[in-house]
Amino acid sequence: MPSPQAYSRPVRKLVLGIDVGTTYSSMAYALLDPGEVPKIHGVTRFLGQENAAGDSKIPSILCYRQDGSVHSVGAEAALPGLDLDAEDQDLVLVERFKLHLRPERFGDPRRQDVPPLPRGKTVIDVFSDFLRYLFRCTGQYIRETHANGESLWTSIEDRIEFVLSHPNGWGRLQQGKMRQAAIMAGLVPDTAAGHARVHLVTEGEASLMFCIQSGLTEEAMRVGKTVMVIEADRATVKFSTYAFASIFPISVLKEITPAECILQGSTTINIRARQFLEERLASSAYGNDKDINSMMIYFDNKTRPAFDDDKKPSYIKFGSMSCNDPKFSIRRGQLMLSGAEMKSFFQPSLDAIVDVVQKQRREVAESLETVFLVGGFAASPWLHTALKSALNAHGVTLCRPDSLTSKVVANGAVYFYLEQFASARIMNMTYGTNVAVDYDLNDPEHYRRRDDSFVRPSGRVMLRHGFSIMLKKGTSMRDNEEISHPYNIEARNLRNLDSIIVDVLCYRGRSAQPKWVDVEPEYYTPICTVSADTSRVSKVARNGPDGLYYLQEFKIVLLCNSTELQAQIGWVDGGVEHRGPAKIFYDDDLEISQ
Incomplete structure (x- = not known):
C-alpha cells in the first residue's frame, strides 16, 4: 500500500471530491497544509439533514417552483411533509437528472424514459443547482466541524481543487458539461485558472484508488498485473478493467478493455x-x-x-x-x-455480473486474477458470498473494502488527486476525418469510384469521401498525449488559406480499417469541429497545369487530458516547428466518447 506523503507545496489548499450519483451523492475532502500528511474526511452532515448527522450520502433530488427557482435540494427535498408542500405549491420534483447527461449510445434507460427536467431547465442548470447545494453543505460542515472553522474556510475558499467523478465511457461532451455546471454553480470562476481547478476522474479509477489506499491491492498492485473494479449500486453495475503499467514514482493505470455497464443493481x-x-x-x-x-x-x-x-x-x-x-x-x-x-x-443479477466478468477475461491478454467489489449493492452479504464463490471457481479472487457505501468514489476521487495517478484508456471507437485521397488507377475500389474524382490545382487526381484515421479503436491513450493529422491544402486564391474548419468523426461500425465515409454512413458521427486561423502558416507558390497556385502544409494537433480536449495547429517554417491556437466546438446533440 502506498505510504501517505506530506504535502510539499508552500500554500494551504483544499481538495474536494464530489460524486454525483444517479440516486445518491456524497463528498469527501482533504485539507492540504504544507509539511502535513493529508487526511481525508467525509461530509456527514447536510443542509436539511442536521438531525441525522453521520450519513455520508444524500438523495440526488431537487424541487423547483413553477417559476423555475429552486425550492429545496438533496436532504432538504426529502424532509417529512415535503410531499404535502409539493402538492400545495405545485412543486416539480427532479430525480435521476444525471441520466439526461449520459451518452445516448448507453441504451436503456432511453432518455425519453428518464423523468423529465422542469420546463425551461437544461441538465446543466439542474446539475449546477445540485453542485451549488453540495458546495454550501461542504462549506458549512467545515466551518462547524473544524477548530477555527470560519478562519480556516476563509483561508482556502478561493484555493479549492474540485475532483468530479463520472461513469467510465463518458466523454469530452459530458465532461465539458460537468465543468460548465461547476462554473455556473460558482465553484470556480470562468477563467483559464478556474477551469484548471476542476478535475475529472472516472468512477472506476476513483474506486480503484480507494481500494489501493485501503490496502486491498498490495498483491495485485504490480507492473503487468490486471485488476477489475465492479461498482454495484442501486441502478447499475459497472465494470472497469485496468493493468498497472508502472508503479514508481507515479503509478500508471492502463484501462485495457472498454468499460461496461448493466442494469442489474x-x-x-x-x-x-x-x-x-x-x-x-x-x-x-x-x-x-x-x-x-x-x-x-x-x-x-x-x-x-x-x-x-x-x-x-x-x-x-x-x-x-x-x-x-x-x-x-x-x-x-x-x-x-x-x-x-x-x-x-438476486440470481439474474449475479448471472449477469459473472457473464460480464468472463467476457472481459476473454478480451484481455493479461490474466485477470483480482476483482474488487464496491458500491452500495456490494454490501449485500448474499451477493458478496455468491459472487466470491462463482469467481473462485474460475481462479479469480474477489475483494471488497470495509467501507461499502457511496463514500468509496468520493474518497477515491480525492486519493486520485493526492497520488497524481496517471491513466491510460482503451479507445472503444475509431476517430478520424473526412478527406480526399489520391486516386490510384490500379486500385479496383478507386476505379469504381472514378465518378467521385476531381483535380487539384497541382494536377493531382483525388477521390472524395475518404476516411483518414487519427486514432484507431483499441489504441491505448494516455492523459496529456497528443494526436495529430497532416493537411496539404492547395488553392489559387491566397485568402482561401487563411482559415480551416475540420469535423472530427467517430466510426462505430465493425470494420477494423474503415476507409470511406459513404460506406456504412450511419456509423459515422461528428464529435466536434476544429477551427483555426492559418493565416500565419507559410504558403508556397507553385506552377500547375493551369497556372499559379499555392500550397500550405500544417497539422492539426489534439491534446487529450483529463480535464478537457484542446486543439492546436502546428507547422514548420525554416526548419523550426511553430504552434498556434485552434478552437473546438461541440454540438450539444452529439456524443463524445473516448
Whole structure:
C-alpha cells in the first residue's frame, strides 16, 4: 500500500471530491497544509439533514417552483411533509437528472424514459443547482466541524481543487458539461485558472484508488498485473478493467478493455420482488397497491440488505399485527419468503455480473486474477458470498473494502488527486476525418469510384469521401498525449488559406480499417469541429497545369487530458516547428466518447 506523503507545496489548499450519483451523492475532502500528511474526511452532515448527522450520502433530488427557482435540494427535498408542500405549491420534483447527461449510445434507460427536467431547465442548470447545494453543505460542515472553522474556510475558499467523478465511457461532451455546471454553480470562476481547478476522474479509477489506499491491492498492485473494479449500486453495475503499467514514482493505470455497464443493481432486485408479490397476492386481501408499497419499503430497507442465506426464510413486515392470511404465508403482519424465492430475485443479477466478468477475461491478454467489489449493492452479504464463490471457481479472487457505501468514489476521487495517478484508456471507437485521397488507377475500389474524382490545382487526381484515421479503436491513450493529422491544402486564391474548419468523426461500425465515409454512413458521427486561423502558416507558390497556385502544409494537433480536449495547429517554417491556437466546438446533440 502506498505510504501517505506530506504535502510539499508552500500554500494551504483544499481538495474536494464530489460524486454525483444517479440516486445518491456524497463528498469527501482533504485539507492540504504544507509539511502535513493529508487526511481525508467525509461530509456527514447536510443542509436539511442536521438531525441525522453521520450519513455520508444524500438523495440526488431537487424541487423547483413553477417559476423555475429552486425550492429545496438533496436532504432538504426529502424532509417529512415535503410531499404535502409539493402538492400545495405545485412543486416539480427532479430525480435521476444525471441520466439526461449520459451518452445516448448507453441504451436503456432511453432518455425519453428518464423523468423529465422542469420546463425551461437544461441538465446543466439542474446539475449546477445540485453542485451549488453540495458546495454550501461542504462549506458549512467545515466551518462547524473544524477548530477555527470560519478562519480556516476563509483561508482556502478561493484555493479549492474540485475532483468530479463520472461513469467510465463518458466523454469530452459530458465532461465539458460537468465543468460548465461547476462554473455556473460558482465553484470556480470562468477563467483559464478556474477551469484548471476542476478535475475529472472516472468512477472506476476513483474506486480503484480507494481500494489501493485501503490496502486491498498490495498483491495485485504490480507492473503487468490486471485488476477489475465492479461498482454495484442501486441502478447499475459497472465494470472497469485496468493493468498497472508502472508503479514508481507515479503509478500508471492502463484501462485495457472498454468499460461496461448493466442494469442489474439493487433496484432490479426490488423490481423482481414487486412483480413476485403482485402475482402472488393478486387474490389476497393484501394485494392492493397500498399494502404492496408498504411491503416494498420494508423490503428495500431491511429484507433485501439483510439477505445472506438462501436456505433460510426472510420476512417482510407491513400493516399491523392483525394482518393474517396463512394461505399466503402472512402472519401477524409479516409475509414470509422462502430462501429459494429470495434467491430468485438476486440470481439474474449475479448471472449477469459473472457473464460480464468472463467476457472481459476473454478480451484481455493479461490474466485477470483480482476483482474488487464496491458500491452500495456490494454490501449485500448474499451477493458478496455468491459472487466470491462463482469467481473462485474460475481462479479469480474477489475483494471488497470495509467501507461499502457511496463514500468509496468520493474518497477515491480525492486519493486520485493526492497520488497524481496517471491513466491510460482503451479507445472503444475509431476517430478520424473526412478527406480526399489520391486516386490510384490500379486500385479496383478507386476505379469504381472514378465518378467521385476531381483535380487539384497541382494536377493531382483525388477521390472524395475518404476516411483518414487519427486514432484507431483499441489504441491505448494516455492523459496529456497528443494526436495529430497532416493537411496539404492547395488553392489559387491566397485568402482561401487563411482559415480551416475540420469535423472530427467517430466510426462505430465493425470494420477494423474503415476507409470511406459513404460506406456504412450511419456509423459515422461528428464529435466536434476544429477551427483555426492559418493565416500565419507559410504558403508556397507553385506552377500547375493551369497556372499559379499555392500550397500550405500544417497539422492539426489534439491534446487529450483529463480535464478537457484542446486543439492546436502546428507547422514548420525554416526548419523550426511553430504552434498556434485552434478552437473546438461541440454540438450539444452529439456524443463524445473516448
